Amino acid sequence: HVHTWLEDFPAVEREAAAALAMPELSEPAKLVHVRGTRALARFEAGYLAEAADAASAADADARRLGFGQHFFAIEHLRALAGLALERRDLDTAEQLTEQALSISERGRPVFEFLTLLDRAGIWAVRGQVRGALASVEAARLVLAGTGSVLLGRADELEALLRLSLGDLRSPVELASGLPAARRRLLLARIALAAGDHHAAQEHLQSPSLGDLTPRRTLIRQILVAAAAIERGDPMAAGILGGGLEAARHGGFLNTVVTTAPEVTSYLI
Numbered sequence: 001h002v003h004t005w006l007e008d009f010p011a012v013e014r015e016a017a018a019a020l021a022m023p024e025l026s027e028p029a030k031l032v033h034v035r036g037t038r039a040l041a042r043f044e045a046g047y048l049a050e051a052a053d054a055a056s057a058a059d060a061d062a063r064r065l066g067f068g069q070h071f072f073a074i075e076h077l078r079a080l081a082g083l084a085l086e087r088r089d090l091d092t093a094e095q096l097t098e099q100a101l102s103i104s105e106r107g108r109p110v111f112e113f114l115t116l117l118d119r120a121g122i123w124a125v126r127g128q129v130r131g132a133l134a135s136v137e138a139a140r141l142v143l144a145g146t147g148s149v150l151l152g153r154a155d156e157l158e159a160l161l162r163l164s165l166g167d168l169r170s171p172v173e174l175a176s177g178l179p180a181a182r183r184r185l186l187l188a189r190i191a192l193a194a195g196d197h198h199a200a201q202e203h204l205q206s207p208s209l210g211d212l213t214p215r216r217t218l219i220r221q222i223l224v225a226a227a228a229i230e231r232g233d234p235m236a237a238g239i240l241g242g243g244l245e246a247a248r249h250g251g252f253l254n255t256v257v258t259t260a261p262e263v264t265s266y267l268i
Contacts, residue, residue, distance in 0.1 A: 192260060
């Protein structure tokens, strides 16, 4: 879990393999808990097909073994919800998220925090930005006083929500405490919203973006295309075409639609 939260995805795989090799580990722990954790890590990294396979298998075994409402189920439910959101099936995404939230509220504060952020993301796509901000604030209260590094996820999501409302100042402040790659991508989005494609391009060329997950690589590609569109680059169509091909191959839809308004408008 901790390696997933710190986005050290190779370490997740090492720990999962070690856990599965333990003969004393129970069948539900192996088939539901470990597999679900692996599914969520793969989803967050951007390996959507692998995440879907692992999450679906974990869900089937959870139902078979009677662990559908156990905390072992939280992470595969979150992965399935994220996959549903990515394909823009908002009703399914919200239903799965509420199911995960009902489990995590039973004394699992970190899981509750993350699931509340998931819900905020879904509401934002529905256009319920004020409700999404309230869900982010509810998540903060769950980990209030902990100083957890995970609170940066709330900062990042709040920044994106406020940016969608036209607020350019608060997102810059919220970006300041994020890890380098997250911060640069967020600052590029803020610069694009401010109409400063030169600053956006500088952020997108930062050395801190040299080793990205497939998900963040796609986000960077979309933002590079957005900057090209904004400056009237004749190569914009080709740049965007490469990003769309990567998105199609990876199974991404919502990420393309929501990352940069400039790209969405250009496609329309």
